[in-house]
Amino acid sequence: MSSLYLIRLGEIALKGLNRSMFENMLRQNIKAKLKGYHNTITKQKGRLFLKIGDDCPREVVDTALSTTFGIVGYSRSFSAPKELEAIHEAAREAIGEGPFAEGKGSFKVISRRADKSFPLTSYQLDVELAKTVHEVHPDLTVDVKNPDLVLYCEIRDKAYLYTTQKKGLGGLPVGSAGKGLLLLSGGLDSPVAGFLAAKRGVKMDCLYFHAYPYTSDEALEKVKTLASLIAPYLQGTRLWVAHFTEAQLQIKRTALENETTLMFRAAMMTLANRHSEQIGSQCIITGEALSQVASQTLEGLSFSDSFSEQLVLRPLIGMDKQEIMDLARKIGTYETSILPYEDCCVLFSPKHPLTRPDKAVATEHYNTMGIEPFIEEALSNLEMFHFNELGEIIEENRPIPNRLF
Amino acid sequence: METMKTTGYFDHAATTFPSTKALERYRSAALEYWANPSTKYPEGRKSHAYLETIRDSIAKMLDVRPNHIIFTSGATEANDIVFQSLLLRLSPGEVIISGIEHSSIIQQQRILEQAGWKIIMLRAPRGFINPEDLEKALTSKTRLVSIMSLNNAVGTLQDIPALTGIVREYEKTTGRAIHFHTDATQQLGKLPIDFAAWDVDSASFGAHKFHGPKGVGFLYNTSQGVENLSKGGGQEGGLRGGTENLAGIASMEAALAEALANQKRVTEHVTRLNDLFRQTLKSHVTVLTQREHSSPYIITVSTALPAEVMVRMLIERGFSVSAGSACSSNARAKGQRVLEMMEVTPEHRGGAIRISFSDSNTEEETVSLARAINTVAKETV
Numbered sequence: 001m002s003s004l005y006l007i008r009l010g011e012i013a014l015k016g017l018n019r020s021m022f023e024n025m026l027r028q029n030i031k032a033k034l035k036g037y038h039n040t041i042t043k044q045k046g047r048l049f050l051k052i053g054d055d056c057p058r059e060v061v062d063t064a065l066s067t068t069f070g071i072v073g074y075s076r077s078f079s080a081p082k083e084l085e086a087i088h089e090a091a092r093e094a095i096g097e098g099p100f101a102e103g104k105g106s107f108k109v110i111s112r113r114a115d116k117s118f119p120l121t122s123y124q125l126d127v128e129l130a131k132t133v134h135e136v137h138p139d140l141t142v143d144v145k146n147p148d149l150v151l152y153c154e155i156r157d158k159a160y161l162y163t164t165q166k167k168g169l170g171g172l173p174v175g176s177a178g179k180g181l182l183l184l185s186g187g188l189d190s191p192v193a194g195f196l197a198a199k200r201g202v203k204m205d206c207l208y209f210h211a212y213p214y215t216s217d218e219a220l221e222k223v224k225t226l227a228s229l230i231a232p233y234l235q236g237t238r239l240w241v242a243h244f245t246e247a248q249l250q251i252k253r254t255a256l257e258n259e260t261t262l263m264f265r266a267a268m269m270t271l272a273n274r275h276s277e278q279i280g281s282q283c284i285i286t287g288e289a290l291s292q293v294a295s296q297t298l299e300g301l302s303f304s305d306s307f308s309e310q311l312v313l314r315p316l317i318g319m320d321k322q323e324i325m326d327l328a329r330k331i332g333t334y335e336t337s338i339l340p341y342e343d344c345c346v347l348f349s350p351k352h353p354l355t356r357p358d359k360a361v362a363t364e365h366y367n368t369m370g371i372e373p374f375i376e377e378a379l380s381n382l383e384m385f386h387f388n389e390l391g392e393i394i395e396e397n398r399p400i401p402n403r404l405f
Numbered sequence: 406m407e408t409m410k411t412t413g414y415f416d417h418a419a420t421t422f423p424s425t426k427a428l429e430r431y432r433s434a435a436l437e438y439w440a441n442p443s444t445k446y447p448e449g450r451k452s453h454a455y456l457e458t459i460r461d462s463i464a465k466m467l468d469v470r471p472n473h474i475i476f477t478s479g480a481t482e483a484n485d486i487v488f489q490s491l492l493l494r495l496s497p498g499e500v501i502i503s504g505i506e507h508s509s510i511i512q513q514q515r516i517l518e519q520a521g522w523k524i525i526m527l528r529a530p531r532g533f534i535n536p537e538d539l540e541k542a543l544t545s546k547t548r549l550v551s552i553m554s555l556n557n558a559v560g561t562l563q564d565i566p567a568l569t570g571i572v573r574e575y576e577k578t579t580g581r582a583i584h585f586h587t588d589a590t591q592q593l594g595k596l597p598i599d600f601a602a603w604d605v606d607s608a609s610f611g612a613h614k615f616h617g618p619k620g621v622g623f624l625y626n627t628s629q630g631v632e633n634l635s636k637g638g639g640q641e642g643g644l645r646g647g648t649e650n651l652a653g654i655a656s657m658e659a660a661l662a663e664a665l666a667n668q669k670r671v672t673e674h675v676t677r678l679n680d681l682f683r684q685t686l687k688s689h690v691t692v693l694t695q696r697e698h699s700s701p702y703i704i705t706v707s708t709a710l711p712a713e714v715m716v717r718m719l720i721e722r723g724f725s726v727s728a729g730s731a732c733s734s735n736a737r738a739k740g741q742r743v744l745e746m747m748e749v750t751p752e753h754r755g756g757a758i759r760i761s762f763s764d765s766n767t768e769e770e771t772v773s774l775a776r777a778i779n780t781v782a783k784e785t786v
Contacts, residue, residue: 213717347711 002038004079005061006160007048010072010170023048025173026070029235033064033389044156049077062166067232069199070176071168079158082118084128087159091132094161095151103137105148113155129153129161169199174235177201180283180313181276183268184208184239186222186341189287189316191230191333192324196315197285198234205279206237207272209244214348219341224385224393229333231387238279241383242271247374248348254369258354259362261295262303266366269307271375275382276310283311289324290317294353303357307366411765413723415774418557418591418703418761423660424616430659431618435652442649443638456651459658463623466665469600475624475641476654480590481509483609483624484551486644487586488513489634491549497521498548501539503563504746505529505556507588511742527552530748531695532561536571543575543583553588554608555596558743558759559694560703562596563587569604584628590614594664595702596672600625607631612653617660621653667764675762676701678771682760685775690782691753693744703761707753708782715758718781724774727759 007030012022020043027041027048037056042049052061058076065074076098080090094100100107111125120128129151133140140149154160182194184206194204208223220241227239247267255263272284288296295304305312316324328334354362386395409422438455440448457471464471477483488510491500497520502510504526514524525542527534534552543550550572554565569585576583586607592598594615600608611622626644637646664671679701683692686706693705708715712728719726744754760774 213721214714216713216717347714 001054002051003054003056003058003061004077004160005050005052005065006075006077006154006162007050007065007071008073008168009046009048009070010168011172012070013046022070022173022176025176026068029068029070029173029175029389030064032235033068033232034060035389047156050074063232065168066166067169068173068235069169069171069201069233070173072170073165073168075152075162075165077160077162079160082115082155082159084120087125087153087161088128088132090159090161091129091151091153092136094163095133095136098163099149100133100137100140100151100163103139106141106143106146107133107149107151108142108144108147109133109151109153111153111155115155115157118155125153125155169233171199172201174198174201174233175203178203178283179279179281180204180285181272181279181281182206182237182285183272183287184223184227185287186219186226186337186339187287188321188328188334188337189289189292189324191226191287191337192327192331193285193287193313193315194230194237195233195327195331197313198230202283202285202313204234204237204285205281206239207242207275208239209242209268209271211245211248211348212243214245214248216341218339222336222339222341225336226333227385228387228391228393229336230331231391232389233331236389237387239385239387240275241385242275242378243381243383244268244271244378247271247371247378250371250374251369252348254371256354256365257350258352259357259365260348260350261353262300262357262362263366263369263371264348265295265300265304266307266362267371267375269304269312271379273308273310274375274379281310283313284308285313285315287316288314289319289321292321294355297355299356299359303359303362306359306363409765411763413770413774414725415760415762415766416725416727417763417766418560418614418759419727420613420619421616421763422765423613423618423656424663426663427612427617427656427660431652431656434655438651438655442651443640452651456649456654459655462658463661466661467598467600467625469625470627472642473625473627475626475644476649477609477622477624477641477645478620478650479613479622480507480588480609480611482645483607483611483622484509484513484586484588486624486633487549487551487584487607487609487626487631488517490630490632491517491522492520492634493632494548497523498546499523499525499544500549500551501525501527501542501547502550503527503529503534503552505532505558505561505743506551506553507557507590510551510553510588526746528748529556529561529746532556532559532747533698534563534568536564536567539568540571540575543572545579545581547575547583549584549586551586551588553591554598554603555589555592555700555703556743557591557703559705559747560591560700560761561694561747562592562698562700564698565603565605573604582630584630590622591700591703594661594668596700597668612657612660615660615664617657618653621650621657623657671764672701674764675766678762678766678768679704681768682771682775685772685779687779687783690778693747693749693753693757701762703759705757705759706778707749707756707758708778709752710756710782712756712758715756715778715781719758719774719777722777722781724777726774727761728757 039052078090078093080086109126109129111122152162180202182204184190206227210220231237251263384397388394438452440452442453442456460471460474527538555562572583572585584606587605589608590611593610606628607626613619633644691707716728741754
C-alpha cells in the first residue's frame with residue numbers, strides 16, 4: 001500500500017521556460033529526504049504528486065516536506081478515477097481519518113475542476129460529496145461560511161481528495177541559485193542567515209573559526225549542533241572548522257587594540273574567500289545586521305567587504321534582533337544558540353572597538369600584521385563534518401589539529 | 406592510606422577518589438546489613454544496631470554526643486535542614502551569613518527573603534570575616550549566623566571560637582538564643598576540629614571530601630529548634646526521613662577513621678606541596694590565598710589569562726584544576742562573588758584558578774603544575 005501527497009509549488013509555478021529545472025531540483029531535494037522509502041514523484045502544472053510506501057511513517061513525510069524549500073503547502077490525498085462512484089469511495093477514505101475522523105463540528109466541500117470536461121460542475125460535485133460526508137458522519141453540519149472542516153476535491157488527470165492543507169516553507173529549491181559559504185558562529189544570527197539564503201535557493205557549506213583553548217570545545221560542539229539543525233533546510237551541508245588560534249594571537253600581538261575585531265573580520269573574510277573558491281562556491285553569507293554591534297557599521301562592513309572578491313550576502317541586514325530571535329525559534333536553533341559557550345573570548349574583544357574605521361588606514365594596518373602565513377596554515381588544516389539532509393554526520397575529516405599547546 | 410594514582414589531578418576540594426577501605430566497607434556493609442533499620446524483625450534490628458554503632462563511632466572520633474549526629478545525603482542537605490527550618494518559625498527575623506559561603510547557603514537568601522527574612526551578608530577582606538563586623542551586624546532579631554570554617558574557593562580559615570564567642574556574649578544581652586551554624590565540609594578529615602572550642606550549634610559535612618563515598622554526609626546538631634521541612638518516616642530523630650543509606654554511612658565512617666588516623670601526616674605532606682608550589686610560582690602569577698590562617702590543602706592563584714582559558718591550557722598539559730569564572734565578556738561571571746567579597750581586585754578575579762591537594766599528589770607533579778602555570782601565563786598574549 002502507498003500514500004499520496006499533493007504538493008503545491010509557489011513561485012516555481014510562475015517560472016517560464018526554466019520551470020522544469022526548478023521542478024526537477026525540488027523533486028531531487030524531496031527524494032533525498034525520503035531515501036530508503038520507495039517513492040515516486042510526478043509533475044503536473046503547479047503541483048507535484050508524491051506516492052510513497054506505507055512503510056514510511058507519516059512524520060517522516062511531514063518532516064521532509066515541511067523542511068524543503070520550494071513547497072508552499074502539501075496535503076495527504078486520496079485519488080480516484082474521474083467517475084462519481086470512485087470519487088465517493090475516495091471521499092469516504094479521506095474523511096475516515098485526519099480532522100474528519102471524529103465526526104464532530106461543521107464542514108464544507110470545496111471542489112475545483114482543472115479538467116473542465118468533467119460532467120458535473122464544481123457546485124454539483126460539492127453537493128454530491130456533502131451527501132457522502134453525511135452518510136459517514138451524520139452529526140456533521142454544513143457551514144459554508146466558517147466551517148471547522150473542509151473536504152477538498154480537485155479534478156485533474158484523476159480526482160484528488162484531501163482534508164488537510166499543511167504549510168510549507170515557500171522559497172525556491174536549494175541549489176537552484178548556486179552555491180555559497182556561510183560563516184557560522186555559535187550565535188543566534190548566522191544559522192538564521194543560512195536559513196534565509198537557502199530559502200532563496202542557495203546551496204551552502206558552513207565555515208566556523210575555532211580558537212581553542214580561548215574558545216572551548218563545547219563551543220565547537222554547539223556549532224556542530226547548529227549545523228546539524230539547519231542541515232535539513234540546507235539539503236545537507238558540510239561544516240568546515242578553521243583552527244584560528246594562532247592567527248588570532250598574531251592579530252592580538254600586532255594590531256592596535258581598538259582595531260582587533262576589524263582585523264579578525266578581515267582575516268576571516270580572507271580565509272573564507274579562499275576556501276569558498278576552493279570548494280567552488282560563489283558567495284559568502286554572513287549573519288551581520290546593520291548596526292547590531294560595533295563592527296557592523298557601514299564603515300565596518302565596507303572594510304570587511306573589501307577583503308572579499310566574492311559577493312557577500314547578508315540576509316539579516318534589515319532585521320531587528322527580535323525578528324531574528326523569532327525566526328531562530330521557528331527554525332529550531334534558538335535553544336542551542338543561547339547556550340553559554342561564547343564564540344569569542346574576552347581576551348580578544350577590545351574594550352572600545354573602533355566603529356568607523358578609515359578603510360585605507362585600516363587596510364594598511366592589516367597589511368603590516370604578517371597574518372598571511374597564519375591564514376594559509378589554518379586553510380591547510382581545516383576540519384570537516386558532513387551532515388546529510390536529515391542532519392546526521394555522514395563523514396568526518398579531522399586532520400590532527402595543529403594545536404599550539 | 407592506600408593512595409590511588411591521580412596524576413595531574415589537583416581538584417581534590419571539588420571531590421576526591423574514594424579510599425579502598427571505604428569501598429570495601431561499603432561492600433561488606435551493603436551485603437551484611439541490607440535490611441531496613443526501622444523494622445522490628447531480627448534482620449532490621451541488626452541493621453539498626455549497626456547504624457547506632459557507626460553513629461557512636463563517629464561521635465567518638467569527633468568527641469561529640471551520638472544523638473547530635475544526623476546522617477544526610479551530604480553537606481548541601483545538612484545546610485538545607487538548618488536554613489529551611491527557619492521557614493517554620495512563627496515570625497521572620499534576621500540571618501547573618503558570610504559573603505564567601507558555598508552556593509548551597511547563598512541560595513537560601515532568595516527563599517528566606519521571600520518569606521520575609523532579612524539576610525545580612527558579611528564581607529571577608531582577604532578571605533577573613535572580621536569579628537567586629539559580626540558584632541556590628543547582630544541585632545535582637547538575629548536568629549541564625551552561618552559562617553563556614555574553611556572556605557572552599559580560596560582555603561581561608563575562620564576563627565570560629567572567636568566568632569561564636571561574640572554571638573554567645575550577645576545572647577546574654579538579649580536573653581535570646583542565636584543559632585550558629587558552620588559549613589565545615591572542607592575541614593573534616595583534613596585539619597583538626599575541636600567542637601567544644603567551636604561552640605557551634607550545628608555543622609555540616611560531606612563524606613566525599615575525605616575519601617568517602619558520594620551522596621552521604623552528616624549534620625552535627627545540638628539545637629532543639631531545628632526541624633526539617635522535608636518529612637519522612639521519623640528516621641534520624643525526625644530530622645532526616647527516608648531509609649538510611651547504611652552502607653554509605655558505614656563507608657563514610659571507615660573513610661573518616663582512616664582520614665583522621667592519617668590527618669597529621671597528610672597535612673604535613675600537602676603543606677610541603679603547598680610551600681613548594683608557592684616557591685615555584687613566578688612573580689607574574691598572583692597568589693590570592695595567604696599562607697597564614699589558610700588550609701594548606703587549597704591555594705588560589707590568578708594570572709592575566711581568563712581562568713577558563715588557563716584551565717583548558719592546563720588540561721592540554723595533563724593537569725586538572727578548577728576555574729571560578731567564565732571567559733566570555735557576556736556571560737555572567739559565575740564564581741566571582743567569593744573573590745569580590747574577599748575584596749580581590751577585578752583584574753585578579755577573572756583569572757583565578759583553584760588548586761587543591763591531597764595525599765596522592767607528588768612534589769614532582771606539583772612543581773610541574775606550578776611551572777606549567779608560569780609558562781602558560783607568560784607565553785600567551
